Amino acid sequence: MPRRFAVCLTLLLGLAGAGTISSSANAAVYGAETFMLANGMQVVLVPNHRAPVVSHMVWYRIGSADETPGKSGIAHFLEHLMFKGTPKYPGTAITDTVAKNGGDQNAFTNTDYTGYYQNIAVDRLPLVMDIEADRMRNLTLDVKEVETEREVIIEERRMRTDNSPDAILGERVDAALWGTNHYSIPIIGWEAEMKGLTREDAFDVYHAYYAPHNAILVVAGDITMEQFKPLAEKYYGAIPKVGEYKPRARPTFLQPRVDSRITFHHERVGQPQWSRQIIAPSYSIGDRTDVHALELFAEITGGGSTSKLYRELVINQKVAAGFGTGYSGDAVSYGTFYISLTPSPGVSLEQAEAAYTKAMDATLKDGITDADVAQAKRRMLARLAYAKDSPMSAARAIGASLAVGETLDDIENWPAEIEKITAAQVRSAARKLFSQYSSATGILLPPLPAGTVTAAGGQ
Numbered sequence: 001m002p003r004r005f006a007v008c009l010t011l012l013l014g015l016a017g018a019g020t021i022s023s024s025a026n027a028a029v030y031g032a033e034t035f036m037l038a039n040g041m042q043v044v045l046v047p048n049h050r051a052p053v054v055s056h057m058v059w060y061r062i063g064s065a066d067e068t069p070g071k072s073g074i075a076h077f078l079e080h081l082m083f084k085g086t087p088k089y090p091g092t093a094i095t096d097t098v099a100k101n102g103g104d105q106n107a108f109t110n111t112d113y114t115g116y117y118q119n120i121a122v123d124r125l126p127l128v129m130d131i132e133a134d135r136m137r138n139l140t141l142d143v144k145e146v147e148t149e150r151e152v153i154i155e156e157r158r159m160r161t162d163n164s165p166d167a168i169l170g171e172r173v174d175a176a177l178w179g180t181n182h183y184s185i186p187i188i189g190w191e192a193e194m195k196g197l198t199r200e201d202a203f204d205v206y207h208a209y210y211a212p213h214n215a216i217l218v219v220a221g222d223i224t225m226e227q228f229k230p231l232a233e234k235y236y237g238a239i240p241k242v243g244e245y246k247p248r249a250r251p252t253f254l255q256p257r258v259d260s261r262i263t264f265h266h267e268r269v270g271q272p273q274w275s276r277q278i279i280a281p282s283y284s285i286g287d288r289t290d291v292h293a294l295e296l297f298a299e300i301t302g303g304g305s306t307s308k309l310y311r312e313l314v315i316n317q318k319v320a321a322g323f324g325t326g327y328s329g330d331a332v333s334y335g336t337f338y339i340s341l342t343p344s345p346g347v348s349l350e351q352a353e354a355a356y357t358k359a360m361d362a363t364l365k366d367g368i369t370d371a372d373v374a375q376a377k378r379r380m381l382a383r384l385a386y387a388k389d390s391p392m393s394a395a396r397a398i399g400a401s402l403a404v405g406e407t408l409d410d411i412e413n414w415p416a417e418i419e420k421i422t423a424a425q426v427r428s429a430a431r432k433l434f435s436q437y438s439s440a441t442g443i444l445l446p447p448l449p450a451g452t453v454t455a456a457g458g459q
Contacts, residue, residue, distance in 0.1 A: 029384065029388060029411060029412050029414060029415060030046050030220075030388055030394050030398060030411070030412065031046070031047060032044055032045065032046045032394075032398060032408055032411075032412065033045050033047075033225050034408050035229065037212065037232065037233065037236060037237045038237060038241065039212040039213065039236075039237065039239055039240065039241035039242075040212050040213030040241055040243070040244065040245055041212035041213065041215050041216070041217060041236055041237075041239075042215075042216045042217070042402065043216075043217045043219075043229075043232045043236070044216065044217065044218045044219070044398060044399075044402070044408065045219055045220075045223070045225055045228050045229075046218070046219070046220035046221075046391065046394045046395060046398065047220075047221075047222075047223070047224060047225075048220055048221050048222065048389070048391045048394065049222050050222075050389065051221075051222060052121060052122050052123075052222045053119065053120065053121055053122060053221050053222060053391065054119075054120060054121075054122045054125050054219055054220065054221030054222060054223060054391060055117060055118075055119050055218075055219070055220045055221055055391040055392040055394075055395040055396075056117060056118045056119075056120065056125060056128050056129065056132070056217075056219050056395075057115055057116065057117040057217070057218045057219070057395045057396065057399050058115070058116045058117075058132050058136070058215055058216070058217055058218075059113055059114070059115045059215065059216040059217075059218065059399045059400075059402070059403040060113060060114045060115075060209055060210055060214055060215050060403075061112075061113055061209065061214050061215075061216075061248065061403055061404075062075055062113065062114055062205065062208075062209035062210075062214070063075055063109060063110045063111045063112040063113050063114060063187070064076065064109065064110070064111050064182070064185045064186070064187040064189075065111045065112060065181075065182035065183055065185060065250070065332065065333065066112075066182070066209075066248065067182070067185060067205075070193055070196075071193060071197065071201055072185050072186065072189035072190045072193045072194070073153065073157075073186070073187075073188055073189015073190070073193060073194045073197060074189070074197055074201050074202065074205055075109050075114055075187075075205065076109040076114075076153065076187055076188055076189065077149070077150065077153055077189070077194070077197050077201075077202060078114075078202045078205050078206055079107045079108070079109045079114050079116075080149050080152065080153060081139070081141055081145075081146065081149055081202050082107065082116065082135055082139060083095060083107075084139070084140070084141060084142070084145050084149070085135075085139075085140060086134050086135050086138040086139055086140055087138060087140060088134050088138065089131060089134060089135070090140075094131055094135065097127070097131065098118055098120065098127075098128065098131070101120060101121075101124045101127060102120065102121060102124070103118050103119060103120030103121070103124060103128065104118070104119050104120075105117060105118040105119075105128075109187055110187065110400075111182075111183055111185075111187065111331070111332075112331060112332045112403065112404045113399075113400065113403035113404065115396075115399060115400075115403070116132060117392070117395070117396075118131075118132075119391075119392060122221060122222045122223055125219070125223065125231065126231055126235070129231055129232070129235040129236070130235055132235075133235040133236050133238070133239060136210055136211070136212070136215065136236075136239060137210075137211075137239055137240075139206060139210075141199050141202060141203065143199055146198070146199040146202065150194070150195075150197055153188065153189075153194060154191060154194050154195065156188065157188045157189070157191055157194065158191075160188070161186070161188060162191075165264065165266035165268050165269050165444055166273070166444060168264065168266075169262065169264045169442045169444055170442070171186050172262050172264070172442070173260075173262055173275070173277060173440045173441075173442040174186070174277075174440075176260040176262055176440040177260065177277050177279065177438060177439070177440035178279075179255055180251075181250075181251060181333060181334070182250070182333075183331075183333060183334075211239075211242045211243060212236065212239050212241060212242070213241065213242070213243050213244055213245045214243070214245060216399055216402050216403060217232060217236060218395045218398050218399040218402075219395065220391035220392070220394045220395040220398075221391040247405060248332050248405075250284075250332050250333040251333070252285055252333075254279065254334070254437075254438065255438070257436065257437065257438050258438050259438065259439045259440075259441070260438075260439070260440040260441065261440075261441045261443070262440065262441065262442050262443065263443040263445060264442070264443065264444055264445065265445045265446065265447050265448050266444070266445075266446075266447060267446075267447045269444050269445060269446045269447070270446060271321075271342060271343075271345075272342070272343055272349045272443070272444065272445050272446070273340070273341075273342055273442075273443070273444040274340070274341040274342070274343070274349055274352065274353055274356075274441070274442075274443055274444075275338070275339065275340045275341070275441070275442045275444075276338070276339040276340075276439055276440070276441045276442070277336055277337070277338055277339075277439065277440050277442075278336065278337040278338075278339075278433060278434070278437050278438070278439040279334050279335075279336065279437040279438050279439070280294060280327065280329065280334060280335040280336055280337045280433055280437060281294070281329065281334065281335060282328075282329045282330070282331045282333065282334050282335035283329050283330060283331070283335075283404075283405070283406055283410070284331060284332055284333065284334075284404070284405060285333065285334055285335075286334075286335075288417070289421070289425055289429070290425075290428075290429040290432065291329040291335070292417050292418055292420075292421050293421050293425045293426045293428070293429035293430070294327045294329065294335075294337060294429050294430070294433060295327055295329065295380070295418065296373055296376045296377065296380070296418065296421055296426050297325075297327070297368075297426050297429060297430045297433075298325045298326050298327040298337065298338075299376040299379060299380055300368060300372050300373070300375075300376045300426070301325045301360070301363060302323055302324040302325030302326070302339065303324075303325065303326075303376065303379065303380075304379070306375075306379075307325075308363060308367065308372065309323055309325070309356070309359050309360065309363065310323050310324070312359045313341070313352075313355055313356060313359060317355055318344055319343065319344055319347050319351060319352045319355045320341055320342060320343060320344055320347075320352055320355075320356070321342045321343065321344045321345070322340070322341070322342040323340065323341050323342070323356070324338075324339075324340050325337070325338060325339050325340075326338040330400065330401060330404055330406070331404060332404045332405065337433055339356075341353065341356055349443065349445070363430075364427070364430055364431055364434065368423050368426050368427050368430070369423060370422075370423045372423065373421065373422065373423045373426055377418055377419060377421075380418065381415055381418070384415070397411070398411055
């Protein structure tokens with residue numbers, strides 16, 4: 001039950017002024033170009049001429065971890081309300097207009113950002129730019145629509161969280177792992193607080209965060225900078241400047257290391273599941289070498305069916321039906337390392353966990369070789385080559401990274417930085433991860449037999 005996907009650092013790309021175009025140092029990945037509008041909005045273009053379409057995305061640096069205490073879910077609530085119209089595009093006109101012009105659109109909220117996107121034919125790009133720029137400053141909210149949409153998000157929580165044992169456990173694991181760090185706040189919110197969200201709460205967030213200096217525009221697709229820049233200046237550059245970008249300050253303090261363990265029995269669980277989250281350094285906090293080394297460590301240990309621990313636990317020992325590891329260093333605060341394990345039928349969770357622990361200990365001791373690192377690099381770079389061919393994938397990857405503070409050069413030069421990492425650095429970063437940072441383990445089990453009472457509580 002991974003926390004979510006995000007990134008960090010201080011955004012200011014060192015641009016030479018409003019309207020100045022800057023290419024990344026080596027254009028190693030996306031070949032993206034960026035410039036800053038006079039009102040403080042960063043604009044990025046990723047040319048991709050494979051098809052006459054574009055992905056148009058606007059990112060705001062506001063997520064669930066930025067919410068005022070007691071107002072959990074307000075960032076996600078505002079995301080829903082952004083489709084309710086403006087004087088120029090009233091009612092359902094935003095949704096209807098994009099659909100009538102052959103496009104699709106949606107939005108998403110994360111711990112560190114909120115994003116809105118449209119995929120559409122390139123000749124319709126001015127239309128979606130007009131829509132998005134208009135609702136950045138001219139949102140109207142009818143009181144009855146706010147009340148109706150509040151019931152929609154509460155029902156969404158009931159369907160996606162309260163009816164999902166995995167999601168329920170995930171919230172408990174997040175709370176145990178992060179404590180007072182705002183990454184413990186569910187993106188959708190706590191139901192008791194969601195019920196109290198108001199029109200005024202939504203507008204407070206809207207006026208505080210939905211402005212050019214706090215936004216990033218990323219367009220990827222069949223358009224050149226010569227064609228694109230005048231459009232960005234016409235639609236987004238016309239929005240008045242209302243503030244200056246200020247990097248978000250998140251707490252860097254961590255409680256003393258502790259390993260929590262949470263067990264959840266539920267009637268809808270048939271197959272036991274085991275997962276672990278570990279607080280980790282991120283692009284914002286910690287050594288960049290460790291971040292890149294942990295990206296490789298996740299790939300080596302559980303990044304697919306050819307990874308070391310997958311082969312050992314699933315193929316060789318057959319104690320697990322599934323195994324995986326993952327790492328997100330893209331965050332405004334700390335990052336997270338994830339491990340998941342599903343025991344094979346007939347294998348107890350205790351047996352599977354013991355086998356995992358033994359295999360991971362052996363890997364940490366001396367199980368990562370130069371060959372392992374080289375293979376992991378090849379797999380990661382191959383996946384990147386495929387991902388950058390998709391305008392949507394490129395726009396989403398770049399926007400998410402910029403929204404949490406990385407620079408375009410960080411993104412474009414990532415392959416070169418990965419190539420520098422050695423096996424010794426991977427081993428060092430992995431050992432620090434397991435010895436210095438807190439973890440939370442979630443165990444999902446079938447219900448206990450009727451009438452069973454345990455010393456740990458419950459029945």
